[in-house]
Amino acid sequence: MLEDDVLKWLGEKIYSWKDLNATQNTLTAEFSVGAMAPLPFLAKILARMSGHIKTGHAIKQEVRLKLDPQISQFIERVNLFLEKVRIGLRKREYEDLVVIIDNLDRTAFKVLDAASNRTSHDAIYLERADQLKALNVNIVYTVPISMFYSLKATQLTGAFPLHLILPMIKVSNREGSRFEEGRRVLLEVAGRRMEAGAIFDPAVLSYLAEKSGGMIRDFVRLLSYAMEIGLARKRQIPLGEAVARVAFQRLVNEYGRMIPPEHFRLLQDVHLEKRVRNDAEHQAMLFNLSVLEYLNNERWCDVHPAVLELREFKEAAPRKIDTI
Numbered sequence: 001m002l003e004d005d006v007l008k009w010l011g012e013k014i015y016s017w018k019d020l021n022a023t024q025n026t027l028t029a030e031f032s033v034g035a036m037a038p039l040p041f042l043a044k045i046l047a048r049m050s051g052h053i054k055t056g057h058a059i060k061q062e063v064r065l066k067l068d069p070q071i072s073q074f075i076e077r078v079n080l081f082l083e084k085v086r087i088g089l090r091k092r093e094y095e096d097l098v099v100i101i102d103n104l105d106r107t108a109f110k111v112l113d114a115a116s117n118r119t120s121h122d123a124i125y126l127e128r129a130d131q132l133k134a135l136n137v138n139i140v141y142t143v144p145i146s147m148f149y150s151l152k153a154t155q156l157t158g159a160f161p162l163h164l165i166l167p168m169i170k171v172s173n174r175e176g177s178r179f180e181e182g183r184r185v186l187l188e189v190a191g192r193r194m195e196a197g198a199i200f201d202p203a204v205l206s207y208l209a210e211k212s213g214g215m216i217r218d219f220v221r222l223l224s225y226a227m228e229i230g231l232a233r234k235r236q237i238p239l240g241e242a243v244a245r246v247a248f249q250r251l252v253n254e255y256g257r258m259i260p261p262e263h264f265r266l267l268q269d270v271h272l273e274k275r276v277r278n279d280a281e282h283q284a285m286l287f288n289l290s291v292l293e294y295l296n297n298e299r300w301c302d303v304h305p306a307v308l309e310l311r312e313f314k315e316a317a318p319r320k321i322d323t324i
Contacts, residue, residue: 006077007042013074014049014066071131079136086137098138105142109287117280121147129159145293146283149276167295169214174274174300183209186219193220199227199237204244211248211305213292218251218306225250248306255306259290264316267291267303274300 004020011023027044049063067074086097110120121144125132132141147156148165157163170182186209190196196205200223208226212219225247230239259267266281270291276282285291290307294300307313 003040003042003081006081007045009074009077010045010049013070014063075131075134079134082135082137096138098140099135100140102142105144107144109144109146109284111280117151119150119280122152126152126155126159133160144287146286149278149283149286151278153278165293165295167299168292169216170294170296171210171212171214174294174302178210182214186212186214186216189216189219190223194223196223197238199239200244201238201240204239204241207241207244208247211251213302213304213306214294215289215292215304218289218304222247222251249309252306252309255290255304256310256312258288259307259310259312261312263290264310264312267307267313268316270301271303271308274302276301 007023008020011017011020011026015023015026017023017026023045024041027041027048030048031044082097089097104124107124108120112118112120112123125141125143125147132139141160143156143160143163145165147153150156169185170179171186173179183206187196187205190200190205200208204226208222209219212222222244226239226243229235229246229250230237230243233243235243263281263285267285267290270276270282270285276286276291282291286293286301290304291301292304294302303313
């Protein structure tokens with residue numbers, strides 16, 4: 001089987017397991033219980049590799065040193081396996097296969113070479129572009145929005161011509177007035193995930209939508225925080241404004257812990273100008289989501305509502321930007 005061929009190759013090259021039986025026996029022992037237990041061996045070895053890479057720098061380097069020189073062979077084997085999968089899907093009357101690599105955009109932003117301003121994102125999306133595109137399947141990669149504000153954005157769009165930027169859902173207009181349509185979209189998201197109308201007062205849902213800045217991830221986090229706080233404090237449902245405000249303050253505190261002090265003056269500028277510069281500092285602010293991008297006819301940016309509440313932001317003196 002082609003799946004066994006990929007599994008055997010990975011076991012031999014990465015872990016020096018002698019044969020397919022040794023690979024399968026090791027994986028069976030490691031994943032004998034839990035959610036991974038019934039999954040195919042290929043999924044298990046990929047999960048094992050992923051877990052080891054996240055464990056520490058030394059293991060990450062070891063896996064890279066073993067895999068990098070033979071990446072072409074690995075891609076070739078994976079492509080054979082993918083083609084078999086696609087043929088099987090067509091026989092079952094599916095049109096084709098789409099693979100989505102989610103959360104890749106959350107890869108840590110690091111400057112790897114200050115002289116050339118080479119970053120960890122450049123290493124993935126630009127230096128490895130040919131390898132990312134070499135898989136013979138319809139594939140979607142998530143890319144940090146900050147890359148489109150770098151001087152290498154043209155390289156990125158050249159390497160990946162078929163790209164789409166997904167802006168935040170606008171919950172307030174550029175001048176700060178309410179945008180009801182965007183809030184309704186977020187309330188619909190909440191309604192599809194839970195009995196939102198029964199759990200939250202309608203005004204509370206609108207408040208949490210506003211404080212998320214239109215970022216779905218933070219909106220869902222705020223809903224979760226509010227329910228957790230309401231349960232801990234034994235509040236009756238529907239949950240009210242007091243619980244929502246505590247949930248939002250929790251998000252404010254989280255953003256406060258991650259923003260470098262030198263960013264607050266720049267954030268003041270962004271809030272005033274509704275634009276960002278194409279430099280490393282503003283890329284970092286887009287990456288950590290302290291700045292959000294909106295695209296409603298005209299592209300504009302603003303500071304996350306949680307950051308607006310930080311004392312450091314309020315006390316920072318804005319520095320007038322002459323050119324963008």
